[in-house]
Amino acid sequence: MRKSFGSIILNVAFRHLTPFLMLYGVYVLVHGHYGPGGGFQAGALLGLAVVLVQMVQGTRAEWRIGVSGGIILACLGALIYLAIGLAPFIWGGNFLDYGVLPIAATPAEARALGILGIETGVTMGVMGVIIVMFDLLTRDNGEREE
Amino acid sequence: MEFVQIALLLVQMVCAVLALTSRDLMVAVILFAAFSFCSALLFAMMGAVDVGFTEAIIGTATTLFYVAVIYRVERRSSA
Numbered sequence: 001m002r003k004s005f006g007s008i009i010l011n012v013a014f015r016h017l018t019p020f021l022m023l024y025g026v027y028v029l030v031h032g033h034y035g036p037g038g039g040f041q042a043g044a045l046l047g048l049a050v051v052l053v054q055m056v057q058g059t060r061a062e063w064r065i066g067v068s069g070g071i072i073l074a075c076l077g078a079l080i081y082l083a084i085g086l087a088p089f090i091w092g093g094n095f096l097d098y099g100v101l102p103i104a105a106t107p108a109e110a111r112a113l114g115i116l117g118i119e120t121g122v123t124m125g126v127m128g129v130i131i132v133m134f135d136l137l138t139r140d141n142g143e144r145e146e
Numbered sequence: 147m148e149f150v151q152i153a154l155l156l157v158q159m160v161c162a163v164l165a166l167t168s169r170d171l172m173v174a175v176i177l178f179a180a181f182s183f184c185s186a187l188l189f190a191m192m193g194a195v196d197v198g199f200t201e202a203i204i205g206t207a208t209t210l211f212y213v214a215v216i217y218r219v220e221r222r223s224s225a
Contacts, residue, residue, distance in 0.1 A: 036195040037199060038196075040200065041199055041200055041203055045203060047207075048203070048206065048207055051207075052210070055210070055214065130207060134210070134211065137211060137214055137215055138214045138215075138217075
């Protein structure tokens with residue numbers, strides 16, 4: 001987005017608000033086992049944090065991930081999901097059956113860690129897709145991203 | 147609790163009709179955000195906290211997308 005519509009008030013407000021938004025996104029991700037939340041919501045929150053910074057500061061934004069960066073992020077998330085999902089095949093389990101993974105003492109702990117890995121992949125995918133959607137909607141005609 | 151739910155549903159109906167008949171696209175988008183927030187409150191009230199949380203976040207995201215698109219097109223709708 002070439003022309004930002006941020007004033008000095010919006011700029012200062014989002015400079016203080018965005019770190020807490022990203023921290024809340026990470027909290028929603030890692031606390032998804034125990035309360036409401038999970039990978040999709042955390043990814044939407046983290047993507048919104050990046051998109052808000054781009055909206056307020058325009059092309060001067062520090063966290064400018066861009067279309068190709070967003071696509072790489074989303075595909076990396078899908079790759080993490082697939083890798084963690086396929087890993088139990090090596091130890092004789094089924095797809096997404098993390099209980100057999102030798103990463104923790106008990107199968108319950110291994111399942112919790114596996115779900116956290118899966119949710120991390122989902123978070124990266126959703127965050128990348130939201131950033132790509134916003135960049136494609138707001139870029140100028142004829143402008144080439146990266 | 148019943149009364150609050152009925153009031154929220156009435157607010158939703160008013161918001162939906164006004165958003166459909168409004169000529170100004172920005173007004174329609176803000177009314178749609180209000181509609182989305184009312185439905186998030188309803189979901190949370192009926193015990194589906196996860197669904198309400200998702201609805202609140204996605205309502206914010208779609209509002210952001212619509213506002214970003216309105217800055218590129220005509221704000222007044224012709225028809």
